[in-house]
Amino acid sequence: MRPTCLAEVVGHKGLLGSEALLPRLIKADNFGSLIFYGPPGCGKTTLAEVIAAETQSQVVRVNAVLSGAAELREVLSDARRHPERKTVLVVDEIHRFNKAQQDLLLPDVESGVVRLIGCTTHNPGLYVVPALLSRSHLFRLDPLTVPEIAAFLGRALTEKENGLGALGIKASDKVLQLVAEMASGDLRRALNCLETLVLSAPALGTVTDEAVASFARERRIRYDNGGDDHYDTASAFIKSLRGGDPDAALYWLALMLEGGEEPRFIARRLVICASEDIGLADSRALGVAVAAFQACEMVGAPECEYALAHAALFLALSPKSNSATTGIAAAKEAVRTQPRQEVPLHLKDSHTQVAQRLGQGGTYRYSHEYTEGISGQDYLSKPLALYQPGEAGAEAQIAERLVRWRALKASIRQREGQS
Numbered sequence: 001m002r003p004t005c006l007a008e009v010v011g012h013k014g015l016l017g018s019e020a021l022l023p024r025l026i027k028a029d030n031f032g033s034l035i036f037y038g039p040p041g042c043g044k045t046t047l048a049e050v051i052a053a054e055t056q057s058q059v060v061r062v063n064a065v066l067s068g069a070a071e072l073r074e075v076l077s078d079a080r081r082h083p084e085r086k087t088v089l090v091v092d093e094i095h096r097f098n099k100a101q102q103d104l105l106l107p108d109v110e111s112g113v114v115r116l117i118g119c120t121t122h123n124p125g126l127y128v129v130p131a132l133l134s135r136s137h138l139f140r141l142d143p144l145t146v147p148e149i150a151a152f153l154g155r156a157l158t159e160k161e162n163g164l165g166a167l168g169i170k171a172s173d174k175v176l177q178l179v180a181e182m183a184s185g186d187l188r189r190a191l192n193c194l195e196t197l198v199l200s201a202p203a204l205g206t207v208t209d210e211a212v213a214s215f216a217r218e219r220r221i222r223y224d225n226g227g228d229d230h231y232d233t234a235s236a237f238i239k240s241l242r243g244g245d246p247d248a249a250l251y252w253l254a255l256m257l258e259g260g261e262e263p264r265f266i267a268r269r270l271v272i273c274a275s276e277d278i279g280l281a282d283s284r285a286l287g288v289a290v291a292a293f294q295a296c297e298m299v300g301a302p303e304c305e306y307a308l309a310h311a312a313l314f315l316a317l318s319p320k321s322n323s324a325t326t327g328i329a330a331a332k333e334a335v336r337t338q339p340r341q342e343v344p345l346h347l348k349d350s351h352t353q354v355a356q357r358l359g360q361g362g363t364y365r366y367s368h369e370y371t372e373g374i375s376g377q378d379y380l381s382k383p384l385a386l387y388q389p390g391e392a393g394a395e396a397q398i399a400e401r402l403v404r405w406r407a408l409k410a411s412i413r414q415r416e417g418q419s
Contacts, residue, residue, distance in 0.1 A: 001156050001163055001191065006050055009043060010152050010187060011144045022139060029055045031137070033109050033116035035094070037124050038141030039228075041186030044119035047141070048090045051117065058085035060114075064096035069104060076108045087114045094118035095127035102129045109135050123228055143185020150180040152187060153194050169198045171207040178212045229259065237312075238269055242277045246316040253312050263304050267293035270311045281321035281393035288314045319393030330386040341381045374405050376412030 003009045006016065006023060015022055025031035031051070036044040052059040060075050079087040089105075091097070108114050109132065116136065118124075124133055153176045156163040171194075179197070183190035197207045197215060233256055240248035256266055267289070274289040288311050295307035350361030365375035389399040 001152075001159065002046055003050055004053065006054055009047060009050060011148045012043065012047075012141060015139060015141065025137075026051055026054055031055075031115065032112075033118075033132075033136040035116075035118040035120065035124055035128065035133070035136045035138045036141055037120050037122075037138060039143050039185060040121055041183070041188035041190075042141045042143055043187065044141055045090070045092055048088075048117040048119055052088040052090065055086070055088070057088040057115070058082075059088050059090060061090045062092070064091055064093040064101075069101055072101060072104050076104070076114065079108065079114045083113065089114045089116050091116065091118045093120065095120045095122040095124070099129055102132050106131055106135070121228070123231075144187050145185070146177065146180045149183055149185075149187055149190045150176045153179060153190055156191060156194060157198070164195065164198050167198055168204045169201050169207060170205075171197070175207050175209060175212055178209070178216075182212075182216055230261070233259075233261075234265075234269055237266075238273055238277075241270075241273050241312065241315045242320065244316055244320065246313050249312045249316040250309060253308060257301075257305055257308075263296045263301050263308060264293065266308055267296045267311075270308070270315060273315055276325050277320055277322055278315060278318045279321045279324035279390075279395075280398055281319040281390060281395045283394065285315055285318050319395075321390035321392055321395050323388055323390050323395065327387040331384075334384055334386065344378065344381055346377065347379060370412075372405065372408060374408045374412065376409050376416065 006026065009016060014020065017023070022031075034048075034051075036047060038044055049059065049061075060079075062071065062075065075089065079085070079089070094102075105114075105116060109116050116132075118128070118136070120127065124138060150173070153171075154173075157169070157171055157176075158165045160166045175197075176194075179190055179193050182193060193215065194207075197211055200211065201207050233252055237249060237252035237256065240252055253266065257263070270289040270292055271286070274285040278285040292304075292307040292311035296304040299307070345359055346361060346363040346365075348355065348360035350356050350364075355361070365377050367373040367375050369375075389395045389402060391399070
């Protein structure tokens with residue numbers, strides 16, 4: 001059922017529409033090297049082979065998992081000997097090539113001896129060397145939509161030569177819709193599912209809703225816990241916590257857990273979020289997050305999921321403040337860009353006789369001897385305003401306390417000046 005021309009390719013209207021760049025490049029046979037980046041089953045390899053066919057090019061297919069430098073050298077050498085062939089080198093899983101293997105492609109890609117079409121499920125910015133990336137057009141392919149997959153499944157079910165039509169099995173639109181939904185945007189997965197259901201149906205029978213439901217119980221969700229899904233889902237999880245959306249936080253948490261994500265990785269994100277995004281607005285958040293991490297260590301999966309859900313809900317529903325984040329960033333900026341401040345004499349350590357003779361700590365005022373612990377002394381040689389309290393949760397009261405302390409300190413210093 002793999003398409004043989006550009007018009008048969010399923011989905012990607014924004015990429016393959018009449019006004020889009022890629023079809024114009026293909027029609028003029030004026031494209032250079034291309035990199036297709038997208039999730040499994042979205043049509044990367046299909047698109048690569050269709051492009052090669054439509055431009056009457058010599059296609060050489062290489063799988064980066066199976067091929068090494070020796071095979072690459074042989075392919076490139078053959079392309080140099082036969083420039084009239086217009087060789088298109090299709091590399092599946094190009095992110096699996098190491099830096100040396102990718103560098104091997106550079107001279108021939110640069111000179112146009114081969115036109116590279118690389119396909120990858122991993123972010124090219126992280127896995128493709130910059131020199132190769134800069135010599136290629138990068139196109140991102142999105143997962144196919146449920147209607148697009150369902151329509152293609154209908155064609156596969158009735159197509160007699162290349163599909164399943166010769167078996168005479170029928171399936172309702174509802175069944176095709178359910179299969180498309182299970183596929184999570186992966187057309188190859190949807191076709192495999194349909195094939196399994198059709199082959200298990202009685203001769204000249206029908207694929208039933210019950211058969212689909214039984215198949216669905218055995219399915220595994222699409223999740224790459226070592227690739228983009230790992231980073232993208234963790235990012236969505238943290239942003240849901242930060243945005244105060246408990247439902248979204250629970251969904252992304254469940255997706256990571258079902259996808260086989262390490263619970264301690266999730267717990268570490270919670271600990272970071274507790275200080276980065278909640279901080280002093282509710283200081284209990286850090287304790288809850290650390291407790292969830294400890295629960296992962298002590299209890300393990302799957303029972304630690306309860307603690308992770310507990311912590312995720314607490315953080316999502318907490319008032320938010322990033323004052324700890326901005327405060328430490330401002331302090332580091334001051335340390336980097338301003339002359340280093342020396343420790344004031346009255347704050348220096350005074351536990352030795354030599355230090356005492358030098359006057360260290362001699363004029364220090366013990367804060368507990370003063371109202372609200374405010375002695376009126378300075379604790380920096382040059383005052384800085386680094387901490388800016390937020391307005392949510394407990395920080396609103398902290399802001400009021402700071403105003404009162406500053407007024408009290410000013411009052412003490414004014415009295416000292418008058419005396």
